[in-house]
Amino acid sequence: MATFPKLKTNAVAQYPATRALRYQNQLVRFLDGSDQRYRDASGPLHRWIIRLNELDEGEQAAMEGFFLSNQGQFGNFAFLDPWDGTSYPSCSLSSDQLDLTAVGEMQGQTSLTVVENQT
Amino acid sequence: MYPQLPTGALSQFPLRKRRLARTVVNTMADGSTIKLPDVAAQTTEWQLQYTGLSDAELATLQQFFASMEGSLNGFTFLDPNGNLLAWSDDPSQVEWQKGSFLTLTGGVADPVGGTSAWTVANTGAGAQSLAQTLNAPSVYVYCLSVYAQAAQPTTITLQLASLSIARPLRTGWNRFTITGTGDAEATSVTFGIELPAGSAITLYGPQAEPQESASAYKSSTTGGVYENAHFRDDAFSYTSTGVNRNSTTVNIVYANNL
Numbered sequence: 341m342a343t344f345p346k347l348k349t350n351a352v353a354q355y356p357a358t359r360a361l362r363y364q365n366q367l368v369r370f371l372d373g374s375d376q377r378y379r380d381a382s383g384p385l386h387r388w389i390i391r392l393n394e395l396d397e398g399e400q401a402a403m404e405g406f407f408l409s410n411q412g413q414f415g416n417f418a419f420l421d422p423w424d425g426t427s428y429p430s431c432s433l434s435s436d437q438l439d440l441t442a443v444g445e446m447q448g449q450t451s452l453t454v455v456e457n458q459t
Numbered sequence: 460m461y462p463q464l465p466t467g468a469l470s471q472f473p474l475r476k477r478r479l480a481r482t483v484v485n486t487m488a489d490g491s492t493i494k495l496p497d498v499a500a501q502t503t504e505w506q507l508q509y510t511g512l513s514d515a516e517l518a519t520l521q522q523f524f525a526s527m528e529g530s531l532n533g534f535t536f537l538d539p540n541g542n543l544l545a546w547s548d549d550p551s552q553v554e555w556q557k558g559s560f561l562t563l564t565g566g567v568a569d570p571v572g573g574t575s576a577w578t579v580a581n582t583g584a585g586a587q588s589l590a591q592t593l594n595a596p597s598v599y600v601y602c603l604s605v606y607a608q609a610a611q612p613t614t615i616t617l618q619l620a621s622l623s624i625a626r627p628l629r630t631g632w633n634r635f636t637i638t639g640t641g642d643a644e645a646t647s648v649t650f651g652i653e654l655p656a657g658s659a660i661t662l663y664g665p666q667a668e669p670q671e672s673a674s675a676y677k678s679s680t681t682g683g684v685y686e687n688a689h690f691r692d693d694a695f696s697y698t699s700t701g702v703n704r705n706s707t708t709v710n711i712v713y714a715n716n717l
Contacts, residue, residue, distance in 0.1 A: 348571070364489055364490040366488070380488055380489040380490065381489050381490050385490060396675050397540065397674050397675040397676075397677050398571075398675050398676055398677055398678065400540070400677070401541070401542070401677035401678050401679065402678065404476075404478060405678060405679070405680060407478055407480075408478065408680070408681065409680070411480050411482065411496045411498065411501075412478075412479075412480025412481070412482050412496075412501075413480070413482045413484070413494065414480070414482045414494050414495075414496040432494075436479060436480040436481055436482050437477065437478070437479050437480075438477065438478040438479075439475065439476075439477050440475070440476045440477070440478075440540075441473055441474070441475050441476075442472060442473060442474040442475075442476075442540050443472060443473045444472045444473070445472070445674070446675065447472075457491070457492065458487075458489060458490040458491035458492070459491070
């Protein structure tokens with residue numbers, strides 16, 4: 341199983357980092373105004389926005405290689421939540437697009453959004 | 460081929476690169492998904508911003524743009540921020556041409572704390588090399604670099620087209636480089652590492668770049684030679700910011716399916 345690449349500092353993310361939870365509930369509304377709600381998934385799904393700055397060329401290449409090996413949002417990989425160290429075994433990138441900017445030598449920037457897959 | 464600046468660089472900072480994939484996604488009511496990849500639809504885009512170009516440098520770019528007739532014709536583009544060699548961490552791949560008496564052992568500790576180095580042993584009676592031949596412009600300036608060490612004193616020879624340079628090799632990691640151009644009239648450039656008979660060395664991070672000096676090592680699988688790249692736009696505009704000082708921005712696209 342592929343894993344999300346770590347930086348040379350061994351960190352997964354930098355500040356500011358964003359984490360979100362999402363439930364997948366369904367709602368059926370009746371004519372009298374009442375409604376019935378139910379879970380359509382067993383639990384919350386997580387989402388992380390990883391913004392990376394001051395990357396050296398090797399770290400940029402690692403992120404690019406990871407994107408290519410996953411073929412954008414197609415591939416699955418394990419992601420280690422930088423907040424609590426929990427490993428989420430089935431995650432994907434949220435987008436088919438990766439932007440890399442080299443502002444200067446050893447000053448690369450990129451951003452990736454990781455989503456936990458419903459299994 | 461896309462023109463190199465007189466400094467030997469292909470671009471200036473900032474350099475923007477965009478990778479685009481295409482995935483067909485069917486999302487179910489419970490949030491689960493079925494995905495299909497579309498490998499042929501992958502594209503790569505570069506945005507090259509130039510400032511402080513001399514009139515001659517600008518004219519070279521402009522002439523090249525005119526010769527390509529904007530986005531009409533394709534050309535070979537080398538990733539300015541990439542490693543031109545494919546499978547730089549895995550010399551067992553077919554992209555590498557290996558001497559028949561070379562044996563490769565992977566998973567060796569590398570100088571950056573990983574295990575991506577390889578021990579290469581030459582069991583033959585003559586020199587043997589590990590090389591890649593790229594369909595890259597021969598008139599470019601290139602830099603080949605590699606980290607190497609050996610348990611026993613020996614030599615390592617770096618080869619760039621017909622150029623070669625031998626260096627003594629001892630214990631402890633050192634980075635070796637060779638800079639030069641390809642052979643005139645050649646349609647490809649060969650980058651190689653040669654071992655003398657009976658030697659064994661540990662290699663890490665072979666890297667070829669279209670510039671005069673080596674930058675930080677970038678692991679690569681696909682390589683950085685993009686044949687049949689195109690200008691994204693049909694217009695070429697520039698701004699003269701002073702005497703013999705010009706700025707312009709060029710967008711280049713490469714599509715896997717072309």
